[in-house]
Amino acid sequence: MGTKKVASNAGRNAQVTDIRDPKQVDGLSKRVLAYARRYARVMTWWLGEAGGLAKGNTIEDVVCKAMVSLYGPVDPDARVRRQWDPVKYPEPFVYLMLFVKTELRNLSVSKENRRSERDVEVDAIFTLDDAEALMLEVENDAAQKVRVNRAYELLIEEIGDDQQLSQLHDEMLKGLLKPQLLAESLCMSVKDVNNLKKRMSNAGQRALARLQKELNHV
């Protein structure tokens, strides 16, 4: 019943999540929530580990809103109406990932999440189409830069002597993300690449957990 997909390969697999099936909706919700939690952990939140993001939102709020947008527009009065377009994104999970990325990004740059408002006049509003480009835009706040760099140092420590992870790191740093391309570059199967990415994700989560511990002790 549960479908097994990620953004990179979801479009090609024949089985697409059926949002009319409550069990598949459950599976989809769990996968999106897990992804949103990992993604949000990379960003800097003024409320830190308290579970809140900004503007009174939690990660669960964001995922809930994303799930609802599969069935109709959310924020219908907003400048940008958000609703799933099954033609553009046949696999709902791909759309939900973009929705979550955009929403988290908007919250992270909102006034409420800024330590200083000196250079912010209005809350930035990004749309789904900006999500990929936004990933490359780093917050210019000095404290956030320090945090990102420290997280990276810890990730490198977590990777340690693992040759495969080191190679994957090098390829990802070059911007190579698609499993097929990584498989070619690393001379391994796509399945092995996916497993390696899973290990890399675990290393990333451990690094972020260590970073949070360090910040809690400051």
Add this chain to the structure above:
Amino acid sequence: MSKQDKDDSARILALLLDVAEHEQTTEEAEAELVTDGVNVTGFLSRVHLAIQAKQKEERLSWRKESRSNAAAFAQTEDLSARYADMPRELLILEAQKYTDSLHFKNFDEATDDDLRSQLADRARLEELAKKK
């Protein structure tokens, strides 16, 4: 922050965000959430309630649209005067221009008043469409 610093930080941030993205089954996601102490059952109940509320809202949205259309129509100018003094022959000729948009098809059986009100309403709808 120099451009080089900014580029490096951007690459690092992109890498960290990319690392968060990997293939995951439902079971693996659930295990991850449980390990993190998330109340998965409570979260799923919330999702289903929110979806049900949205579906109900969508089902009833036609009423909202219908009310909004009626209100917009009421704001348009009454054009009955345009047809008030028109004789029956002209009314039928006029109606024949708009056979697709008029309710009555058999104009010979329609009364003059019916034809006048249909033509006036059609003209008002046309005005409304122009404004939109």
